[in-house]
Amino acid sequence: MTKSLYGAKEANAIWVYLEQDEGRLEGVSLELMGKARELANGRGIPVVGVLLGDQLSGLAQEAIAAGADEVRVADDPLLRQYTTDGYTKVFTELILEGKPDILLLGATPNGRDLAGRIAVRLRTGLTADCTDLKLEEETGLLIGEVTGFGGGILAYIKCPDNRPQMATVRPGVFAVPEPDTARQAKVVSVPVKLAEKDIKVQVVEHAVGQGVDITKAEVLVAAGRGCQGDFTLVNELASLLDGEVGWSRVPVDEGWVSRDCMIGQTGYVTRPKLAIVCGISGAFQFTVGVEKAETIVAINIDAEAPIFEQADYCIVDDMFNVLPPLIEAVKRARGGNGGR
Amino acid sequence: MRPLHIIACVKVVPKPEEVKVNSETMTIERGDVRSEINPPDMNVLEMALTLKEQHGGKVTVVAMGPPLFAPYLRLALAMGADEAYLLSDRAFAAADTLATSYALAQGIRKIGDYDLILCGEESSDGATAQVPPGIAEWLNASQITYAEDLEVLPDSGMVKAKRELAGGYEVIQVPLPCTASVKVGANEPRFMDMERKAWAEAEGPVTIWAAEDIDVDPEMIGLPGSPTIVDGLAQAEATERKREFLAGTPQEQAKALVERLQAYL
Secondary structure, X not given: OOOOOEEXXXXXXXXXXXXXEOOEEOHHHHHHHHHHHHHHOOOOOOEXXXXXXXXXXXXXXXXXXXXXXXXXXXXXXXXXXXXXXXXXXXXXXXXXXXXXXXXXXXXXHHHHHHHHHHHHHOOOOEEEEEOEEEEOOOOOOEEEEEEOOOOOEEEEEEOOOEEOEEEEEOOOOOOOOOOOOOOOOEEEEOOOOOOHHHOOOEEEEEEEOOOOOHHXXXXXXXXXXXXXXXXXXXXXXXXXXXXXXXXXHHHHHOOOOOOOOEEOOOOEOOOOOEEEEEOOOOOHHHHOOOOOOOEEEXXXXXXXXXXXXXXXXXXXXXXXXXXXXXXXXXXXXXXXXXXX | OXXXXXXXXXXXXXXXXXXXXXXXXXXXXXXXXXXXXOHHHHHHHHHHHHHHHHHOEEEEXXXXXXXXXXXXXXXXXXXXXXXXXXXXXXXXXXXXXXXXXXXXXXXXXXXXXXXXXXXXXXXXXXXXXXXXXXXXXXXXXXXXXXXXXXXXXXXXXXXXXXEEEOOEXXXXXXXXXXXXXXXXXXXXXXXXXXXXXXXXXXXOOEEEEOHHHOOOOHHHOOOOOOOOEEEEEEEXXXXXXXXXXXXXXXXXXXXXXHHHOHHHO
16 A cells, blocks of 8 residues: 555644635635535534745635635745646645645646645545545545546545545535635744745746636536537627637537637536537536536437436527527517616 | 657547446446547647657657557557557556556656656546646656647757646746646647558557566555545436427527526526
8 A cells, every 4th residue: 555644643624725826816716615614614623725826915815704714825936826846845845744634626727737746745645526525424534526437427536544635626516605704714824945946847928817717607608519610609699698608528629619618527517597508419528517507508409419308498400590599589688678 | 859759648448428337236337338549648649749750759658458458559559659568467457546647657667768758638537637747746757737839849858838727828848857748639630550550550569568567566556556445436416407398490499498598688
């Protein structure tokens, strides 16, 4: 058995990695903080947020309002931008000093980049891309729910002996908790032992913030193979409904669009009020990303497409036949209340 | 210019649409399921072969799995890879990401003299995306995950790539040797070279290594080396949906739909 660098006996607390970029917290970090609070309640387990970066004043308060009992802040100019080597070194040292029992990170590109590296450095288990978390009643062990391939199989994974029990969780799986601004907790500034020579990664260019966050969309119009790379009508419908546009994996594999707004098992889990799914057959790998929608509309040319099993309103036709009259009908309906 | 030695890690996976679940035993039936090279790994092979064309050198394919995976490695040779290694031993089976990345890293160490290790962004079956950073850590190499537009700068011994971020991207430069995971769809994978295909099938160099052939601690591979365990399986519960089919012309369907969606307009 590969032994982790510390064991279960010494381990305590749930730690949540508070991922930030350019001074903005990732939504998934607050989602995880809310979930950690819920798991810890009644068990007397402290919940600790860990923040790495440069000049982060203010972000700790957001984590406290979301449920942290304590926030540890590693503030250093060398941590201004995420680098695998710099962040792994600092975070690993914090972990070895604090010995958390559980460590949760968002399954964002950087969260996964960091988690995979830290787990091996600490010789511990990592349950990746969880769709739910719970604590085992008798043992308090973390159980991560992950989706297996095909057919909607869920697997429950635990890490009995090695510590910390690490998990990454998809953005959008848990809701962001209502902030409790009256909540008080301590913010601890931790010393950073990091030198320039520890960082081999050079960030040449960095651009964030232009993208949309489809996990927060109230209305989502999604397109797949059936759009044949033409998103014009889909974009028009989404903008009429003040919504966002997402897609299944096919448009990414076909090179029509990037992965930024990909929905599903390997993309984002969304929770809109309304999802209009156009030209997507509805394999499990996709539907896992929209099934939390309040109402689902499916438009597909194939009456046998599995998406219709998952939809509230079903239209069997080519999306290009349906979307133009639908856009007109929405315009008329909106016109009635003054339009927008 | 110095030639490059590129290691392309590939995984052979069951075709997802053919995987069936036995709902009584809650086991995954793989019996008749056909396999394929993990689709994201086709982007790995393409990137490896393109870099070899630019810089010279060779592409070595590495995979882990049963001996029946060997023909898939021959497909990679037919695409243009030079040699292939299959880590195949019952002792490697049932490995989680820690044990998998360790075994692959030790296999790569034995192959030796590598500059760049390319992996797929994630596998279509497990989809953890955690093996590439794991390999990088075991080999003390730098890493670039979700990479596209990857350039090797041989004079400075660096590699530069664009990588995906939440809501954006960055361009980073790291020293070789480097492990990179290639973003899905980063390129258009080439087809097999039909002339190479006959060679690959008949005499393509595919070496099968058992655990004892590479320097691994038997306690750190397979099930014993995996700190995580599967505690149970369940069928995902689907939300009950109305499943109301709207009839008529597209205009009538659109009208009926808008009436039903009033609350959201």
